[in-house]
Amino acid sequence: MRDCTEIDLSKTLLDWYDRHAREMPWRIGPVDRAAGVMPDPYRVWLSEVMLQQTTVAAVRDYFIRFTTRWPTVKALAQAQDDQVMGEWAGLGYYARARNLLKCARVVAAEYDGQFPERYDELLTLPGVGPYTAAAIAAIAFDQSETVLDGNVERVMARLYDIHDPLPGSKPLLKEKAASLTPPLRPGDHAQAVMDLGATICTPKSPACGICPLYAPCLARAAGTQTELPQKTPKKPKPTRLGHIYIAQRRDGALLLERRPDKGLLGGMLGWPGSDWSDAPVENPPFPARWQEIPGEVRHTFTHFHLILRIWTTKLPDGFTPDDFVIMDKHQFKPSDLPTVMRKGFDLWRGQ
Known part of the structure; x- marks a missing residue:
C-alpha cells in the first residue's frame, strides 16, 4: 500500500x-x-x-x-x-x-x-x-x-x-x-x-x-x-582497425556486399571489407590494382572505436564476383548505407 x-x-x-x-x-x-x-x-x-x-x-x-x-x-x-x-x-x-x-x-x-x-x-x-x-x-x-x-x-x-x-x-x-x-x-x-x-x-x-x-x-x-546518480566507471573503449574496398564500373555501377544477418550492421548492404581487429588482414573482393585513398574513416560503436582505410579500383565490365551485389548508379542511394559505410563513400567520392 x-x-x-x-x-x-x-x-x-x-x-x-x-x-x-x-x-x-x-x-x-x-x-x-x-x-x-x-x-x-x-x-x-x-x-x-x-x-x-x-x-x-x-x-x-x-x-x-x-x-x-x-x-x-x-x-x-x-x-x-x-x-x-x-x-x-x-x-x-x-x-x-x-x-x-x-x-x-x-x-x-x-x-x-x-x-x-x-x-x-x-x-x-x-x-x-x-x-x-x-x-x-x-x-x-x-x-x-x-x-x-x-x-x-x-x-x-x-x-x-x-x-x-x-x-x-x-x-x-x-x-x-x-x-x-x-x-x-x-x-x-x-x-x-x-x-x-x-x-x-x-x-x-x-x-x-x-x-x-x-x-x-x-x-x-x-x-x-x-x-548522483553514481556510476561504476566504464572501461575505456578499444580501437579496432579495418579495410573497405570500393570498386566502380565505367558506367557508374558499384560493388557492394550484404553483411551476415548476425553481428554488427547485420543484413545491411555495405562495402566489401576485412575483419575489424587489432591487425586486420587485407582482403580485397577480387584481384586488381587497388589504390589506397588518402585519409581514413573514424566511427564509434557502443563498445569500440573503428578506423578504416579505404581502397579503390575499377570494376571490369561484365565482371560479377560471387557473393557480391553490382548496383546500378541510378539505384544506388548513399542514404541507404549504414553511417560508417556512408562515411567511406563520402571519403571516396571526395578524392
Missing part, C-alpha cells in the same frame, strides 16, 4: 506534468488524454525503440519520416528491409532496426496489427525488453507498470539520495519508482518523471529552484544532487 507521502508526490508530479508536459509527435498530451484520446501503441512502440541510446531531438525527424512513410504497424511490416535500414541510417544500433521489422511482422501476422496490452505478452515480441514492454503497457494502455529509463533513474537517485552506483542500484531505483506509480494515470505519471529528468533534474546543473519535488528531495537537502 502506498503511504500518504508517496500519494502526495505522485499528485505533485502529475499536477506539474499537466502544466509543463513536453509536446512530442508520438505523445498524447494530458489535455487530450483527459478528454479520452488514447495513444497509438504503434507510435509509442516506435518512439521507444528509436529513443534507446539517443535523444528526443535526434529522434524527432526520424519518427516523422517513418510514420509518414509507414503510418501503421501493418504498413511497416510490409516494407522492404533495405528501405527500413536506409531510413534508420544515422540512429545506430542496427539490431534495433532488424528487430523493429521482426516485431512489426509478428504484430501484423499474429495479432492482426494490434499490440498486446499486457507487459508479459509484450515481452514475447522481438526486440521488446523489460523497459520497452513497461513503457508500452503504461503509456499506450495505462497499465500500472514501472518505467525505468536514465531520466527516471536520476530522479529516483536524487529524490531518495541513493549513492549505490549504477547499474547495481537499478533494482532499488525501480523499487522506489514503483512505490510512486499511482493506480490512476500511470502512463502520464511515467512520462511526468521522464520529463522532469529531461528538463529540470538534468545530469548537469539541475534546476532545483523550480523543481516540483524541491522540498522532499533528499539529495537537494544534502547538497549531493550533482553527484
Whole structure:
C-alpha cells in the first residue's frame, strides 16, 4: 500500500506534468488524454525503440519520416528491409532496426496489427525488453507498470539520495519508482518523471529552484544532487582497425556486399571489407590494382572505436564476383548505407 507521502508526490508530479508536459509527435498530451484520446501503441512502440541510446531531438525527424512513410504497424511490416535500414541510417544500433521489422511482422501476422496490452505478452515480441514492454503497457494502455529509463533513474537517485552506483542500484531505483506509480494515470505519471529528468533534474546543473519535488528531495537537502546518480566507471573503449574496398564500373555501377544477418550492421548492404581487429588482414573482393585513398574513416560503436582505410579500383565490365551485389548508379542511394559505410563513400567520392 502506498503511504500518504508517496500519494502526495505522485499528485505533485502529475499536477506539474499537466502544466509543463513536453509536446512530442508520438505523445498524447494530458489535455487530450483527459478528454479520452488514447495513444497509438504503434507510435509509442516506435518512439521507444528509436529513443534507446539517443535523444528526443535526434529522434524527432526520424519518427516523422517513418510514420509518414509507414503510418501503421501493418504498413511497416510490409516494407522492404533495405528501405527500413536506409531510413534508420544515422540512429545506430542496427539490431534495433532488424528487430523493429521482426516485431512489426509478428504484430501484423499474429495479432492482426494490434499490440498486446499486457507487459508479459509484450515481452514475447522481438526486440521488446523489460523497459520497452513497461513503457508500452503504461503509456499506450495505462497499465500500472514501472518505467525505468536514465531520466527516471536520476530522479529516483536524487529524490531518495541513493549513492549505490549504477547499474547495481537499478533494482532499488525501480523499487522506489514503483512505490510512486499511482493506480490512476500511470502512463502520464511515467512520462511526468521522464520529463522532469529531461528538463529540470538534468545530469548537469539541475534546476532545483523550480523543481516540483524541491522540498522532499533528499539529495537537494544534502547538497549531493550533482553527484548522483553514481556510476561504476566504464572501461575505456578499444580501437579496432579495418579495410573497405570500393570498386566502380565505367558506367557508374558499384560493388557492394550484404553483411551476415548476425553481428554488427547485420543484413545491411555495405562495402566489401576485412575483419575489424587489432591487425586486420587485407582482403580485397577480387584481384586488381587497388589504390589506397588518402585519409581514413573514424566511427564509434557502443563498445569500440573503428578506423578504416579505404581502397579503390575499377570494376571490369561484365565482371560479377560471387557473393557480391553490382548496383546500378541510378539505384544506388548513399542514404541507404549504414553511417560508417556512408562515411567511406563520402571519403571516396571526395578524392
